[in-house]
Each structure stands twice: as structure tokens, then as C-alpha cells.
Amino acid sequence: MEPLLYTYLFIFGLIFGSFYNVVGIRLAHGKSIVHPRSHCPKCGHTLTAFELIPVFSWIIQRGRCRNCKTSVSPKYAIFELLTASLFTISPILTGWSKDLVVALVLISFVIILAIADLDSGTIPRQVLLFFLGTGVLLRIFIPMETWWNPWLGALAGYIIFTLINRLQQGSRKNEYALLAAVNGLFIGIPGIVLVMVIWLFNQIKGSSGERHRTLPITTILSFLTLLMFFVMK
Incomplete structure (x- = not known):
């Protein structure tokens, strides 16, 4: 039974990973995640179901658009x-418990954030x-062993970075406060x-005048x- 469950997790990981590519890249550029349909950014060719099979489509098409033959990034x-790999190994690290749900959600958050960051730095x-x-x-519904840790981490993180943002009179939306709050909810104060x-x-990079x-x-x-x-489990 367990091998079958691991197989399901791997397949679902591939499917969700494909969706997270869309979410991370489109939201990073302020675009809708539902419209238009997935297409080649070079020629505008709308991708068919055959061209959207996670991993396998990229391999079969040799990393190129079927229409214009433009290279498609392996990322x-x-x-x-x-x-898919992280989804599959999660039960090994958390067991088949409620913490597995938390792990899968955190993996989703990390993957989407990484895709957006690597694509546009946002x-x-x-x-x-x-x-x-x-x-x-x-x-x-799934508290940490020390139940107050995530709540304190989220609240303290949000307050600290909100105060920093106001002291700096920053005009940007306070992403760091939200990021600290999310991290706090998942791993507590270390977040x-x-x-x-x-x-x-x-801050150091900005003060040095580095643009890239x-x-x-x-x-x-x-x-x-x-x-x-996972280490804290």
C-alpha cells in the first residue's frame, strides 16, 4: 500500500510543480494565472495537452517549442x-501524520517563491x-508541539518588519513583514x-550600489x- 501512496505523491508533485511554474512566473510579472492559456512566449503558440505533460513533454520535445523550435528553459x-521529489520524501521525514499536510503546503510555498525569485527577483x-x-x-488545526511558538513567531516577525519599514519611510508594500509572518507560522521564531x-x-547590497x-x-x-x-520534526 505504501509504495502506491508514494507513487501518488510523486505524480501529484509533478502536476502541482507544473502549476507552480505558472503561478510563480505569472504573478511575479503581475499577470493572471488563469488567462491566457499556457503558450510559447516567443511565437504565442497555445500549448496542447500533449505539450503540458510535466517533465516528459520537455524531454520528448528536446527542450524546444514544437511550433517555432525555440529553446525552452530546463528550469x-x-x-x-x-x-515531485520533495512531495515523495516528505512522509519519510514527517511520517504519515498531520505534519505531512503542513510539509506539503510549505513545499508549495517554497517552490513558488523560488520560481518567482529566480525569474524576476520579486x-x-x-x-x-x-x-x-x-x-x-x-x-x-495542526498546532506545533509548543503551540504558542508559531503564533509568537508570526506576530513578532510582522511587527518587527513593519516597524523597520516605517522607520525607513519605505514606499514599498511590506513584503518582508508578510514573509516573516508566514515563516513564523511554519517554523516558529527561527523563521x-x-x-x-x-x-x-x-540592505547591504543596496547600500553598495550593486544593481545586478x-x-x-x-x-x-x-x-x-x-x-x-524537517530538522525540527
């Missing part, structure tokens, strides 16, 4: 396979708000520390959040 297949606010609401519901590292890195990103720090810290979640 789509990589994130599909990565999502943190889509819609993603943060969605997973903030999801995290609240999860922690109501604040990870977001602080992202913020400090960007040399390191996808948001992606790295997102996966560190996931790693810390």
Missing part, C-alpha cells in the same frame, strides 16, 4: 521534478497573503531570523526554511 522540468504579494491565510488555518538574513543582505543580483538569496533562505522544518 520548468527541474522545478516539476523537484516538487516576492509576489498574492503568494504571501495566500500562504499566510493557509498557515493560520493549518496552525489552528524571523531567516527573514532578517534576507533583509540584511538586501549575484545570489538568489530569497530562494536559498526559502529552502533553508524547509530544511529547518
Whole structure:
């Protein structure tokens, strides 16, 4: 029975990974995730069902658009396979328990955030708000062993970065406060520390006048959040 469950998780991971590619890239550019249908960004060719099979379509088409033969980045297949792999190994690390649900949601958050970050260097606010609401519901029904830890982490993180934003008189929407709140809900107080590292890195980078990103720090810290979640199990 268990091998079958692992197989289901892998297949669902491939499907969701394909969807997360759409969500991460489109929201990063302020586009709708439902319209228009998936298409080649070069020639506009609308992709058929055969061209949307996760991983396999990219392999069969040799990483090219069937219509215009333009190269298709392997990152789509990589994130599909990565999502499927993380989904599959999660029960090994959490057991077949309620924590598995939390793990799958956190994996989804991390994957979407990484896709958006690597594509455009942004943190889509819609993603943060969605997973903030999801995290609240999860922690109501699936509390951590120390029940107050995620709530304190989320509240403290949001307050700290809201105050920093106001002191700096920043005009940007307060993504860091939302990111800290989401991280706090999933891994508690350590989540604040990870977001602080992202913020400090960007502050140093900004003050040095560096215009080009040399390191996808948001992606790295997102996966560190996931790693810390599993280590804490």
C-alpha cells in the first residue's frame, strides 16, 4: 500500500510543480494565472495537452517549442521534478501524520517563491497573503508541539518588519513583514531570523550600489526554511 501512496505523491508533485511554474512566473510579472492559456512566449503558440505533460513533454520535445523550435528553459522540468521529489520524501521525514499536510503546503510555498525569485527577483504579494491565510488555518488545526511558538513567531516577525519599514519611510508594500509572518507560522521564531538574513543582505547590497543580483538569496533562505522544518520534526 505504501509504495502506491508514494507513487501518488510523486505524480501529484509533478502536476502541482507544473502549476507552480505558472503561478510563480505569472504573478511575479503581475499577470493572471488563469488567462491566457499556457503558450510559447516567443511565437504565442497555445500549448496542447500533449505539450503540458510535466517533465516528459520537455524531454520528448528536446527542450524546444514544437511550433517555432525555440529553446525552452530546463528550469520548468527541474522545478516539476523537484516538487515531485520533495512531495515523495516528505512522509519519510514527517511520517504519515498531520505534519505531512503542513510539509506539503510549505513545499508549495517554497517552490513558488523560488520560481518567482529566480525569474524576476520579486516576492509576489498574492503568494504571501495566500500562504499566510493557509498557515493560520493549518496552525489552528495542526498546532506545533509548543503551540504558542508559531503564533509568537508570526506576530513578532510582522511587527518587527513593519516597524523597520516605517522607520525607513519605505514606499514599498511590506513584503518582508508578510514573509516573516508566514515563516513564523511554519517554523516558529527561527523563521524571523531567516527573514532578517534576507533583509540584511538586501540592505547591504543596496547600500553598495550593486544593481545586478549575484545570489538568489530569497530562494536559498526559502529552502533553508524547509530544511529547518524537517530538522525540527
